[in-house]
Amino acid sequence: MFPHLIKLIWNRKGRHLLLVVEILVSFLVIFGLTSLMVTYYRSYAQPANMNETNVWEVSFSGARYPKGKDSMRLYTDLVKQELLQMPEIKSVSLSGNNTPFSTNFNQSGFNYQGKTVTSINTYRGEDNYQQLLQLEVLEGRWFSKEDEVYKNKPIIIGERVKEEMFGSVSPINKILGEEETGFRVIGVMKEPKFQGDYLSSGYSAFMRINNSDLEWIRNMLLRVDPAVANDATFEGKLYKKLGSLFHKANIEIHHLSERHREKDRQAIIPVVIVLIVATFMIINVALGMFGVLWYNINKRRSEIGLRRAVGATGADINRQLVGESMVIASFALVIGVFFAVQFPLMHVFNVPTASYFIAIGLSVLFIYLLVLLCSFYPGKQAAAIFPAVALHED
Amino acid sequence: MIKLHNIEKVYRTDTIETLALNGISLDIQKGEFLSVMGPSGCGKSTLLNIMGLLDEPSSGDISIAGEKIDRMSDQQLAHFRNKRLGFIFQSYHLINDLHVLDNVELPLLYRKVSAKERRRLATQALEKVGLSNRLKHFPTQLSGGQKQRVAIARAIVGEPEIILADEPTGNLDSAMGNEIMDILLQLNSRDKTTIVMVTHDEVMAKKTHRLVRLFDGTQVQ
Numbered sequence: 001m002f003p004h005l006i007k008l009i010w011n012r013k014g015r016h017l018l019l020v021v022e023i024l025v026s027f028l029v030i031f032g033l034t035s036l037m038v039t040y041y042r043s044y045a046q047p048a049n050m051n052e053t054n055v056w057e058v059s060f061s062g063a064r065y066p067k068g069k070d071s072m073r074l075y076t077d078l079v080k081q082e083l084l085q086m087p088e089i090k091s092v093s094l095s096g097n098n099t100p101f102s103t104n105f106n107q108s109g110f111n112y113q114g115k116t117v118t119s120i121n122t123y124r125g126e127d128n129y130q131q132l133l134q135l136e137v138l139e140g141r142w143f144s145k146e147d148e149v150y151k152n153k154p155i156i157i158g159e160r161v162k163e164e165m166f167g168s169v170s171p172i173n174k175i176l177g178e179e180e181t182g183f184r185v186i187g188v189m190k191e192p193k194f195q196g197d198y199l200s201s202g203y204s205a206f207m208r209i210n211n212s213d214l215e216w217i218r219n220m221l222l223r224v225d226p227a228v229a230n231d232a233t234f235e236g237k238l239y240k241k242l243g244s245l246f247h248k249a250n251i252e253i254h255h256l257s258e259r260h261r262e263k264d265r266q267a268i269i270p271v272v273i274v275l276i277v278a279t280f281m282i283i284n285v286a287l288g289m290f291g292v293l294w295y296n297i298n299k300r301r302s303e304i305g306l307r308r309a310v311g312a313t314g315a316d317i318n319r320q321l322v323g324e325s326m327v328i329a330s331f332a333l334v335i336g337v338f339f340a341v342q343f344p345l346m347h348v349f350n351v352p353t354a355s356y357f358i359a360i361g362l363s364v365l366f367i368y369l370l371v372l373l374c375s376f377y378p379g380k381q382a383a384a385i386f387p388a389v390a391l392h393e394d
Numbered sequence: 395m396i397k398l399h400n401i402e403k404v405y406r407t408d409t410i411e412t413l414a415l416n417g418i419s420l421d422i423q424k425g426e427f428l429s430v431m432g433p434s435g436c437g438k439s440t441l442l443n444i445m446g447l448l449d450e451p452s453s454g455d456i457s458i459a460g461e462k463i464d465r466m467s468d469q470q471l472a473h474f475r476n477k478r479l480g481f482i483f484q485s486y487h488l489i490n491d492l493h494v495l496d497n498v499e500l501p502l503l504y505r506k507v508s509a510k511e512r513r514r515l516a517t518q519a520l521e522k523v524g525l526s527n528r529l530k531h532f533p534t535q536l537s538g539g540q541k542q543r544v545a546i547a548r549a550i551v552g553e554p555e556i557i558l559a560d561e562p563t564g565n566l567d568s569a570m571g572n573e574i575m576d577i578l579l580q581l582n583s584r585d586k587t588t589i590v591m592v593t594h595d596e597v598m599a600k601k602t603h604r605l606v607r608l609f610d611g612t613q614v615q
Contacts, residue, residue, distance in 0.1 A: 004503055011491040306487040309448055311476025311504035313469045388449035391483065392439070
């Protein structure tokens with residue numbers, strides 16, 4: 001029966017073309033949506049590898065720093081001491097400007113013996129940055145004072161960078177880049193979800209910042225006492241204190257947990273947009289399928305009557321019409337899958353290959369379910385046509 | 395072969411009740427070629443549809459080849475039609491998107507017959523009606539007579555015991571009509587196939603073994 005269906009549909013291909021195009025476009029939209037959703041879900045399912053609760057981020061753009069490294073060290077030490085004298089502040093760490101959940105990016109590329117990894121999100125923090133954000137080191141260690149004496153600057157790489165660059169070999173004490181000027185790997189850590197719950201944290205690496213680092217000190221992270229985490233009075237008090245410490249600076253205080261929520265909201269927007277488009281497409285395809293099948297039943301009453309006369313049961317007719325819809329959908333899906341597999345093969349948008357293949361599978365399943373749903377009722381109606389009536393109408 | 399006893403068929407709408415067949419009783423013997431005549435609307439096609447299990451009588455009994463037809467399920471009826479009955483229609487009822495060969499194979503699709511065997515039987519049936527050179531043509535590329543021969547091939551491909559023909563020459567000129575009639579007569583005499591033919595054509599009807607006339611749903615001859 002299956003070759004018969006293929007033959008019948010192929011000979012009627014002109015009439016089915018529009019439906020094939022409609023299913024194809026729907027598949028591609030649903031594939032886009034499911035790719036996003038699968039990627040988001042896979043990120044969401046990963047552990048955070050950090051704890052931003054009760055952590056505030058302070059930015060002090062436009063601050064006038066003292067000239068010279070020694071003066072800068074004294075100045076930042078003073079700032080930190082002043083802040084730590086406030087009993088509500090438990091910990092302070094200077095950082096670069098791409099703090100967790102911020103919109104700032106700082107990306108670098110590193111190579112090791114000819115193997116290069118680019119687009120590595122590079123974060124900078126002090127020696128207590130790990131403890132403040134409760135980051136997890138898998139291998140080696142976090143930064144410490146001793147790193148100041150080494151010739152090569154220390155770097156801690158994320159798990160993915162390690163896998164990409166070193167595979168199963170330990171990267172500890174390996175030099176990234178030139179022997180003289182490169183970075184010495186001192187640790188491997190689990191990538192924290194600095195891009196929020198839904199976006200991939202990508203490749204990550206951490207560099208050490210010290211309190212005289214004029215070039216990189218842009219922000220500060222504070223871990224505050226949980227009792228004041230939502231206390232506006234304390235926030236006002238802190239703001240005044242910071243104002244007195246950073247003259248003429250534009251001071252902003254953000255709660256990392258709020259930034260986290262905001263980052264997640266921003267990540268959801270494209271999903272919502274694609275979801276709306278996909279919903280319209282799905283409704284369109286569903287109505288199209290219904291319409292075409294109803295039309296088919298009326299147009300093909302004589303054929304249905306004939307098939308009943310030569311031995312088809314009502315169930316055979318139902319199966320045939322549903323089967324035809326599935327074959328039409330398969331034509332569209334073969335073309336759709338051909339285009340869809342180009343995405344993982346060409347590593348488009350840096351989405352993990354597995355996410356694309358899961359998305360292709362889910363989209364194919366969804367389209368088949370939709371087609372089955374839309375064709376089942378018209379098929380049932382066709383099965384109920386009385387053969388004598390159908391043959392007489394021709 | 396076909397026994398009809400006191401068959402009635404009533405078509406009902408909300409307001410009108412039409413008696414299409416009124417107490418028809420017929421006993422058609424195996425190998426008989428029977429023609430049914432009568433004016434338009436007298437119930438000829440309804441009678442043929444009832445014999446062909448395409449329609450149900452409102453009352454009365456039918457038995458075909460010794461089998462009582464009432465209370466058969468949809469599946470049993472379909473199986474019975476497929477195995478034992480062949481249909482020929484005035485308007486051919488060919489599927490225009492399928493080749494001649496595929497059209498003839500159609501009844502075999504609903505049996506467990508391999509593709510190779512289907513092809514062989516369909517080719518053989520088309521040879522019997524003289525269309526072995528038109529296997530890959532579409533119905534739209536054929537003349538009316540050729541289409542009807544394809545329809546006959548489709549009716550005989552499953553080697554049914556009974557062929558029910560509803561005005562098989564109705565759309566054809568007399569020469570083509572005679573050709574079709576000759577094929578039917580040959581099927582009847584050579585293969586002993588029982589044939590019931592509805593016709594308006596007295597000349598064709600006279601070529602058959604027996605003639606039944608209907609008028610307003612009642613058998614008058």
